[in-house]
Structure formats: structure tokens, C-alpha cells
Amino acid sequence: MQGLKDRLKELLTDGTVVRILGWKKGDMPYNPEPAIFNSAEELEDFVYDGFCGANLSKMMIEATKLEGKTAVCLKPCDTYSFNQLIREHRVNRDNAYIVAVGCRGKLDIEKIKKGTKGITAVSGTELDGSDEITVNTIYGDKTVAYTDALLDRCHVCKGKEHMISDEIWGESKDTADRERFEEIERIEAMSPEERFEFFKKELSKCIRCNACRNVCPACSCRKCIFDNTKFDAQQKANVVSFEERMFHIIRAFHVAGRCTDCGECSRVCPEGIPLHLFNRKFIKDIDKFYGEFQAGKDPEAQCPLTDFTFEDIEPGERG
Amino acid sequence: MSMNEEKTEFRPLILAFCCNWCSYAGADLAGSSRLSYPADVKIIRVPCSGRVNPMFILRAFERGADGVIICGCHPGDCHYSTGNYYARRRMTLLFSMLDYMGVENGRTRVEWCSAAEGVKFSNTMNEFCEKIKSLGKSVRLGDLRCKD
Amino acid sequence: MYKIAIKDLDTLFSKIAAEQELILPLKKAGQYNFGVYEEGADTEGILVNKTVKSAKDAFFPQFETLYNVRKTITPADELANGEEASGTKIRTKLEVSMEDLKDKDFVVFGMRACDVKAVDVLDKVFLSDPVDNYYKARRDHGIIVALACHEPEESCFCTVFGIDPADPKADVATWVVGEDLYWKPLTDKGTALTEGVKDLFADADEQAIEEEKANIKAIMDKLPNTKLSLEGWGAGKTDEKFGSDVWAKLYNPCLGCGTCTFVCPTCQCYDIKDYTTKDGIERYRCWDSCMYSDFTLMAGGQNRTTQLQRFRQRFMHKLVYFPDRYDGMYSCVGCGRCVDKCPQSLNIVKVIKAFGKENKGGAV
Numbered sequence: 001m002q003g004l005k006d007r008l009k010e011l012l013t014d015g016t017v018v019r020i021l022g023w024k025k026g027d028m029p030y031n032p033e034p035a036i037f038n039s040a041e042e043l044e045d046f047v048y049d050g051f052c053g054a055n056l057s058k059m060m061i062e063a064t065k066l067e068g069k070t071a072v073c074l075k076p077c078d079t080y081s082f083n084q085l086i087r088e089h090r091v092n093r094d095n096a097y098i099v100a101v102g103c104r105g106k107l108d109i110e111k112i113k114k115g116t117k118g119i120t121a122v123s124g125t126e127l128d129g130s131d132e133i134t135v136n137t138i139y140g141d142k143t144v145a146y147t148d149a150l151l152d153r154c155h156v157c158k159g160k161e162h163m164i165s166d167e168i169w170g171e172s173k174d175t176a177d178r179e180r181f182e183e184i185e186r187i188e189a190m191s192p193e194e195r196f197e198f199f200k201k202e203l204s205k206c207i208r209c210n211a212c213r214n215v216c217p218a219c220s221c222r223k224c225i226f227d228n229t230k231f232d233a234q235q236k237a238n239v240v241s242f243e244e245r246m247f248h249i250i251r252a253f254h255v256a257g258r259c260t261d262c263g264e265c266s267r268v269c270p271e272g273i274p275l276h277l278f279n280r281k282f283i284k285d286i287d288k289f290y291g292e293f294q295a296g297k298d299p300e301a302q303c304p305l306t307d308f309t310f311e312d313i314e315p316g317e318r319g
Numbered sequence: 320m321s322m323n324e325e326k327t328e329f330r331p332l333i334l335a336f337c338c339n340w341c342s343y344a345g346a347d348l349a350g351s352s353r354l355s356y357p358a359d360v361k362i363i364r365v366p367c368s369g370r371v372n373p374m375f376i377l378r379a380f381e382r383g384a385d386g387v388i389i390c391g392c393h394p395g396d397c398h399y400s401t402g403n404y405y406a407r408r409r410m411t412l413l414f415s416m417l418d419y420m421g422v423e424n425g426r427t428r429v430e431w432c433s434a435a436e437g438v439k440f441s442n443t444m445n446e447f448c449e450k451i452k453s454l455g456k457s458v459r460l461g462d463l464r465c466k467d
Numbered sequence: 468m469y470k471i472a473i474k475d476l477d478t479l480f481s482k483i484a485a486e487q488e489l490i491l492p493l494k495k496a497g498q499y500n501f502g503v504y505e506e507g508a509d510t511e512g513i514l515v516n517k518t519v520k521s522a523k524d525a526f527f528p529q530f531e532t533l534y535n536v537r538k539t540i541t542p543a544d545e546l547a548n549g550e551e552a553s554g555t556k557i558r559t560k561l562e563v564s565m566e567d568l569k570d571k572d573f574v575v576f577g578m579r580a581c582d583v584k585a586v587d588v589l590d591k592v593f594l595s596d597p598v599d600n601y602y603k604a605r606r607d608h609g610i611i612v613a614l615a616c617h618e619p620e621e622s623c624f625c626t627v628f629g630i631d632p633a634d635p636k637a638d639v640a641t642w643v644v645g646e647d648l649y650w651k652p653l654t655d656k657g658t659a660l661t662e663g664v665k666d667l668f669a670d671a672d673e674q675a676i677e678e679e680k681a682n683i684k685a686i687m688d689k690l691p692n693t694k695l696s697l698e699g700w701g702a703g704k705t706d707e708k709f710g711s712d713v714w715a716k717l718y719n720p721c722l723g724c725g726t727c728t729f730v731c732p733t734c735q736c737y738d739i740k741d742y743t744t745k746d747g748i749e750r751y752r753c754w755d756s757c758m759y760s761d762f763t764l765m766a767g768g769q770n771r772t773t774q775l776q777r778f779r780q781r782f783m784h785k786l787v788y789f790p791d792r793y794d795g796m797y798s799c800v801g802c803g804r805c806v807d808k809c810p811q812s813l814n815i816v817k818v819i820k821a822f823g824k825e826n827k828g829g830a831v
Binding site: 187188190192193194195196197198199225245246249250252253256278281282285286289290304305306307308310312313314315316317 | 373374404410412416417420421
């Protein structure tokens with residue numbers, strides 16, 4: 001990490017960029033916060049470890065509007081989102097300097113916290129750290145295998161290649177050890193009643209905090225349909241009814257074909273709802289009906305929902 | 320049939336989004352040709368099937384619709400050239416998602432129907448209405464507050 | 468002072484639930500939240516420290532209907548004799564039906580000292596003039612059984628606000644000691660509840676919980692956030708804090724989502740809205756979040772127009788405005804839920820600390 005920090009300082013001091021978008025040390029050993037650094041001095045608090053799961057590409061929408069270049073640290077999966085934002089003309093590529101940082105999978109603190117309280121320190125989570133992370137708590141120490149604490153999204157990693165970069169720092173690792181659509185297929189195999197009950201149970205936890213929407217790099221509308229005050233299903237109300245389901249279908253639908261499957265929605269949900277199940281279902285359908293497509297892989301590619309062929313299948317057909 | 324029985328018979332609420340340039344005129348033709356289709360079908364005229372936002376469909380169900388059908392121009396005949404092609408992709412994905420969430424997929428349908436196809440329009444509506452009647456009242460998609 | 472084996476708690480719950488509604492932490496789809504107890508419910512959650520949402524819902528639910536308005540239209544020829552149709556062919560009638568207020572006792576089990584204190588905070592707002600009837604009815608009928616925190620977590624900092632996690636002040640206080648739950652009624656309501664289930668309890672010695680209390684205190688001393696200083700906060704600090712540059716440095720990563728507000732046990736802002744039903748409207752109220760761009764939005768685009776202002780509002784309200792208004796009482800209870808749940812790792816602890824550094828003249 002020190003190497004990365006030094007390199008970032010260099011970028012600032014040699015005038016390549018005027019600010020850096022990265023992660024700042026948190027108040028807990030496991031909660032770094034996305035931050036903008038304007039000087040080498042501020043960079044002292046910079047951190048890059050296993051808990052830096054946040055995808056910084058959305059913050060570049062605002063950052064690239066500022067005067068001067070902004071350097072941003074992007075993990076392989078974040079570069080897909082960034083590419084997609086370029087595709088949609090939401091970021092200014094000329095004002096961005098991409099430091100493609102290596103990644104060996106990011107950690108889910110909830111998994112580490114299962115059965116562990118009072119954490120005072122976590123070590124071994126850096127990029128060049130060990131396969132076992134050590135967790136110190138006021139009730140005693142323990143170790144957790146790095147792979148056991150990975151975020152779910154890292155188990156279906158899209159690969160270690162960065163899709164866009166100005167320079168690369170550190171080695172990446174492909175952490176995929178599950179089929180990407182395995183979860184979707186498991187749900188599809190259920191009976192309609194089971195599927196209905198499954199989603200009803202998961203979504204009844206929804207508190208309509210909108211974190212999934214606000215963190216999503218594809219959700220970059222200036223004004224969201226759910227912020228419309230003249231609209232009954234407006235963001236806040238939370239009733240045990242169809243409403244949350246409608247919100248989540250529409251949320252996923254609005255990013256269908258643009259969603260890169262970065263998994264931020266599921267990561268930030270305070271209620272642990274597997275929101276990626278909606279997005280990934282759309283991806284699976286798009287792949288099946290209209291041919292393989294990975295949003296953000298190619299900044300020139302046409303989004304499947306703004307495209308068509310004369311031979312498309314009819315709605316309701318199962319492909 | 321006695322008065323009592325008539326009241327208990329299930330009358331579905333069906334919403335039809337009809338394109339101004341084809342099926343809406345098709346509905347007109349069905350009417351002037353004295354073809355009948357159930358009064359349970361409420362038509363909303365839209366400028367193009369591509370105007371139909373998935374939200375419209377979900378909202379219709381939320382507000383108590385039992386079935387929603389979208390009628391547009393035949394592929395290749397869109398008044399705006401391509402609107403129905405986009406609609407086709409959108410609806411394909413939306414219907415698949417509803418099915419995935421365990422909602423009966425027979426409650427939604429897309430039909431291409433031109434201004435000359437009054438017969439087709441009336442047949443489609445009769446057929447769809449029968450289908451919805453066999454499925455019964457929609458319970459999985461509605462909002463409790465909109466119930467009787 | 469009584470006790471009951473933890474393995475027998477389900478018997479206790481079903482006995483209480485047979486008489487009245489029982490709300491307690493339940494596990495649902497992998498998460499712990501307060502919910503209504505039903506026979507056979509998964510109650511392992513009662514011993515977890517923190518539910519995702521607080522028990523605020525029991526007294527001030529996220530969503531509640533206030534009243535219904537129905538419009539009925541009667542054609543003139545169907546009007547009873549003597550009724551005037553006032554010149555038109557129909558008669559329109561509006562009926563307003565109030566939602567029933569809570570009129571039965573209910574029990575909330577497993578609230579922690581911080582959650583209990585949070586109810587005091589809500590009381591200040593809802594029970595001062597004008598009294599909120601919906602809230603008051605629930606307060607009058609709610610019986611709180613609080614649980615001392617056996618193993619507080621690193622995000623806990625309730626002691627900073629003078630709360631003792633080892634000694635919750637509720638209708639009944641309980642402690643987990645070994646394999647038993649110790650039970651001590653503290654108020655009349657609590658005693659009445661205890662009378663009804665007394666045959667399940669064994670008498671216990673007060674001494675056993677003293678040791679537990681000491682343990683909890685020792686743990687609290689080791690936790691990282693319990694030594695926070697509130698110096699510089701509180702009543703009368705508006706001028707000093709409001710214009711500070713520190714806010715600009717703090718707010719930036721804020722997503723403007725409502726997670727912190729909705730998991731917070733003391734946030735009490737709500738919105739009142741109408742939902743158009745089949746033949747009228749349903750007027751409901753739901754929690755609102757000062758983090759949202761449309762919070763108290765007025766036609767002219769006011770009130771707060773930037774995320775910086777919204778972010779500042781939330782923390783100023785908790786740490787300055789509320790103490791200003793209610794005799795120095797903070798409207799944060801240190802439960803640490805926002806510390807755990809903020810998607811961007813911002814939280815009230817960071818805010819307090821950031822200003823602490825400023826006080827000492829250091830860099831932020």
C-alpha cells in the first residue's frame with residue numbers, strides 16, 4: 001500500500017493531477033470511506049485494503065466537472081462502471097486519470113462479524129497480505145480465511161483485467177469460484193409459489209432507504225422517478241404490499257443493459273437483501289435473448305435496450 | 320341467471336394500452352363493424368407501443384387491474400419506424416422478470432394488431448378476457464389499499 | 468428479582484403472547500429485526516445485540532394510516548324520500564373515518580438501554596404540546612422489557628450519553644447470566660406483567676446480576692468509541708458549529724440515502740401524504756429523512772438545497788438543536804447502528820471526532 005500511496009503523491013506533486021479520489025482510513029479497522037485528497041499531506045490517511053469495496057466511479061461524475069484532472073483508483077470491476085459512464089457521456093474522460101489498482105477480492109465485514117464482537121483490529125487484508133486474516137477482538141483473537149470473508153460478488157468475479165486504465169498498480173487475482181448465474185438458475189427452478197414467497201420475504205425487509213439506488217453507478221439520473229413528489233409510490237412510504245417489489249423491479253429495469261453487475265446494491269443494503277438477483281436476472285435474459293453482452297466492457301457498444309433486430313423473440317416467449 | 324348469481328360472477332378489470340396508429344383504430348373498426356368484445360377491457364390510447372413504460376403496467380396492477388395487454392403496430396409497420404421494436408425488447412424483459420418473481424405470466428400480453436384488423440382486435444380481447452377470468456382476481460400484484 | 472432458564476424462554480413468550488401482542492427481535496431472511504411474535508417463530512435473535520432497525524417501530528411505525536376519506540356517489544333517483552339532491556342528478560358524500568388508536572396492551576421484549584433511552588427522546592417530541600395521539604396511545608399501552616447488553620460491540624458508545632447498558636431503565640429490566648435470564652420488574656406496568664407469568668419464574672438472588680453489571684462495565688471501558696468527548700457540543704453551540712469549514716470536508720462521500728435515519732432509534736421526522744385509493748384517499752404518515760433531496764421541499768426549491776446542508780442538519784439536530792430545545796438532552800443514544808450500516812462509512816462518531824480535532828487545532 002505504501003507504494004501506491006507514494007505513487008499517488010508523485011502524481012500530485014508532478015502536477016499530473018490536482019486531486020485524488022481514493023479511500024481514507026475509517027474510525028474502525030474495517031470501514032474506510034471514499035474520499036477526495038487534495039494534497040500530499042492529506043494522502044497520509046489514504047488506505048487501500050480488503051475493505052475498500054466501494055466503487056468510486058460514480059463519484060467521478062462530479063469530480064470530472066471540477067477544474068483540473070482527478071486521479072481515481074479503480075479496481076477491475078469498477079472499470080466496467082467507469083466505461084459505462086463514458087459510454088453515457090456522464091464522465092469527462094479527459095479530466096480523469098485512472099490508476100487501475102490490483103484486487104484480490106474485497107471483504108464483507110458482516111461475514112467476519114458473524115459470531116465475532118468487539119473487533120479492535122483486523123490485519124492481513126492488504127493486497128499483498130496473507131490468505132488468512134487475523135481479527136483481534138476484546139473477547140479474544142481469531143483467524144478467518146480470506147476467501148471465506150469475500151463479498152458474494154467476488155465469488156462471481158468478472159476477471160482480473162482492467163477495462164480502462166492510465167497506469168496499473170499491483171497484481172490482481174481472479175476470485176471467481178462460482179457460476180455467475182447459479183443463484184438465478186436456482187430460483188428459476190423453484191415453483192412460482194416458492195419464487196413469490198422468496199421475494200416477498202426478502203423484500204419485506206426493505207426500509208426504502210434508497211441506498212441501493214444512490215450507490216449505483218448506473219443510477220445517475222439528475223432526478224429519479226422515485227423522487228417525483230407528484231407520484232404516489234414516492235421513495236419513502238414502506239408498506240407490506242406490492243410497493244417495494246415495484247420499486248425494485250423498476251430500479252433494476254432502469255439499469256437493465258447498463259448494469260455491469262458491480263454488486264454495489266447488495267453490498268450496501270442495510271437489510272442484506274440480495275438485490276443483485278434482479279439485475280443479474282436481466283443480464284441473464286439479455287444474454288439469452290439478444291446475445292452475450294457485458295455492459296462496460298466496450299465503451300462503444302450499443303446497449304441492448306436501445307437496440308433491436310427484426311427477428312427478436314416475442315414477449316412472453318421463453319427463448 | 321338470477322340477479323344474485325350475476326353479482327357474484329367475477330368481472331376482471333383489464334387494461335389495454337393501444338397505439339394510436341393501429342390497434343386504437345382497430346378497436347374503432349371492431350366497434351363500427353359491430354363486433355363485440357367484453358366491456359371489462361378499458362382502453363388507454365398511447366402514441367406508440369414504445370410509449371408504454373414498464374411502470375405503467377406495474378402501476379395498473381397495483382391499482383387493481385387483473386390483466387394488462389399492450390397492442391401495437393406489427394413489427395415493421397411502426398408509425399415512428401422503430402418504436403414497437405424497442406417495446407418488444409422491454410416487454411420481453413419485463414414479463415420474464417414478473418414470471419421470475421412468481422407472478423402469473425398469463426396476466427400480461429403483447430399483441431400486434433393493425434388498424435384493419437378489427438376482427439383480430441375483438442378476438443384477442445375476448446381470448447385475453449377469458450384467460451384472465453380463468454386466472455381469477457390478481458392478488459399478488461395489488462396494493463391492499465386499493466382493494467374494495 | 469426472578470429468573471428463568473434461557474431455554475425456557477419460548478414458553479414465556481408464548482404465555483405473554485397469548486394475552487397480548489409481543490414484539491421482539493426475530494430473524495427474517497438472515498436479518499434481525501423487531502417483529503410480532505407468533506408460535507414457532509425463530510427467537511434466537513433475542514440475544515443478539517443489535518437489530519438492524521431499532522424498536523422505534525413499536526411506538527412510531529415507519530408507515531401508519533391516519534385516516535381514510537371515502538367518496539360515495541348516489542344517483543338522485545336512488546335517494547331516500549326527503550333527501551335533497553341539491554339541483555344535480557347525484558349526491559356526493561364524503562366520509563372520514565379515523566384509524567383506531569392502539570387500545571390494547573402490548574409488550575416489547577429485548578430493547579437495549581440505548582433503545583429505551585431513545586423512547587425518552589421521542590417522548591419529548593411527541594408528548595409535548597400538541598400531543599401526538601397515535602404515539603401516545605402506543606406509549607400508554609406499551610410495556611417495555613429491556614435487556615442488559617451481555618457483550619457490547621465495538622460500535623457501541625451509549626455511555627458517552629450517560630446511558631448505562633448494564634442497567635436499563637424500563638418497565639422490566641432483564642440480564643443474561645450464564646444459562647438464565649434474570650428478571651426484575653421496575654414499574655407498576657412491569658409488576659403487573661410479571662404477575663401474569665410468575666409461575667414460570669424461580670426466585671433469584673440480586674447478587675448474581677451485580678457481577679454481570681461489573682463485567683459489562685469492564686467491557687465498555689475497552690471499547691474504542693466510549694471515550695468520545697462531547698466537549699464543544701450541546702445547547703448554545705449553533706453559531707460556533709454551523710459555519711465551520713469542517714462540514715465541507717466531512718460530507719462529501721454522503722450518498723444522500725436514508726439508511727442512517729431509518730436505522731436510528733431517535734430520528735423522528737415524518738411526512739404526511741395521501742394515497743389515492745379506489746374511492747377516496749388514505750392519509751398516511753411515513754418516516755422521512757433529512758438526507759433526502761425532497762425533504763420539506765417547497766415550491767420555490769427550498770428548504771436545504773445541497774447535500775452539505777442536509778448532512779450538517781442531521782448532526783446539528785442531534786447534537787446542538789435538540790439539546791438547545793430540550794434542556795441539554797442529546798438526541799443520539801450511541802447505539803452505533805449508523806456506524807455499522809452507513810454504506811460510505813460516515814457516522815456521528817466521525818463527526819464528533821472531526822470537530823474534536825479542530826478544537827485542538829489539528830488537521831482534519
